[in-house]
Amino acid sequence: MENSQNIKSMPQISSERLVSVDVFRGMTMAGMILVINPGSWKYKYSILSHANWNGCTFADLIFPFFLFIVGMSIVFALSKVVEKGLPKKDLYLKIVKRAMILFFLGLFLNAFPEFKISEFRLMGVLQRIALCYLIVSIIILHTNLRGQVIWTVSLLFVYWALMAWIPVPGVGAGHFEKNANFATYFDRFFLTGVMGYYEKLGEPEGIISTLTSLSSTLFGVLTAQLLKKNISKMEKTFTMLIPGVLFILLGILWGHLLPINKHLWTSSYVILTTGYALVIFAVLYYLIDIKGYQKGFRPFLAFGTNAITVYVLSIVLARLIKIMTFTIADGTEYHLRSWLYDKALQPLLGNLNASVAWALLYIPFWYGIMLIFYKRKIFIKI
Secondary structure, three states, X not given: OHHHOOOOOOOOOOOOOOHHHHHHHHHHHHHHHXXXXXXXXXXXXXXXXXXXXXXXXXXXXXXXXXXXXXXXHHHHHHHHHHHOOOOHXXXXXXXXXXHHHHHHHHHHHHHOOOOOHHHOEOOOHHHHHHHHHHHHHHHHHHOOHHHHHHHHHHHHHXXXXXXXXXXXXXXXXXXEEOOEEHHHHHHHHXXXXXXXXXXXXXXXXXXXXXXXXXXXXXHHHHHHHHHOOOOOHHHHHHHHHHHHHHHHHHHHHHOOOOOOEOOOOOHHHHXXXXXXHHHHHHHHHHHHHHXXXXXXXXXXXXXXXXXXXXXXXXXXHHHHHHHOEEEOOOOOEEEHHHHHHHHHHHHHHOHHHHHHHHHHHHHHHHHHHHHHHHHOOOOOOO
């Protein structure tokens, strides 16, 4: 195509939409709401909290799962755009525009609602998604499958080499402890003053760890490329399921050399979480797109088709609730969440169960809103 010259040909896209992708995205968003909206941050089950440092909990699976899905979605979206013959310049503008919107939306969430310049944080969840979307899109447009595999694997080993071989002043090389590792040292050199509340611990969405987060996204790309292959659906299922199990085992084994760590987004963490993503998605693909069992998964479609929207709005509302305070008769000041937690949920369920109950109530609240969007075909594309 004349307008798309110099851009590598994309895989052919089937007109059939994979419902399992939207369901997996929706399940991930529901999990994120559950993790980041406890009734009290003092009381959280360990499985719903990030690992204190090394290790991996349910909460630590959410973000890499979403990046995995971002990688899959990029393949589907870019293939359709390239097939329409969009001029190369317009295609790049489209990619850059979306990345910028995501990045600045992340800046808004970091600052909302106080907007204190003294607590400004440059990086964050949406910023990482924006960078991964931008860089991975460019990689896809200029490489074939072999090149994408090379990028995916190389980034993991480049990260490992940087962390293992480059010495940190006063500490040395090959350390992965808090405040004593190359990623934190590097981020502090460039990001000090713009890490917000992460100034002491180090930026979890930092520069060095972005390298491996690109691999998390690229594994989603490779999975989408598999789904485009002209092989049977059962072959596709097993080609995801078996490597997924092997990746889990490999991640655990690699974790003995390179700690599994979300904050540092280590290579072993990428392999482990990608393994879980492959296994879960393979099961969903089999049940939904092969066997047609969609009814029980429909609630997740409402979340999955407006994922960024529900993520942003759920955070905005949660923070608004915290600043809307009132004083009861005895002079105690509450905001709505703390009042419901202290007066209704905690006496009935106890601290831990009350805390998770609040989050579990918050999920159907947003499901109701997103269901309205879904039924009215309101899909906000950022």
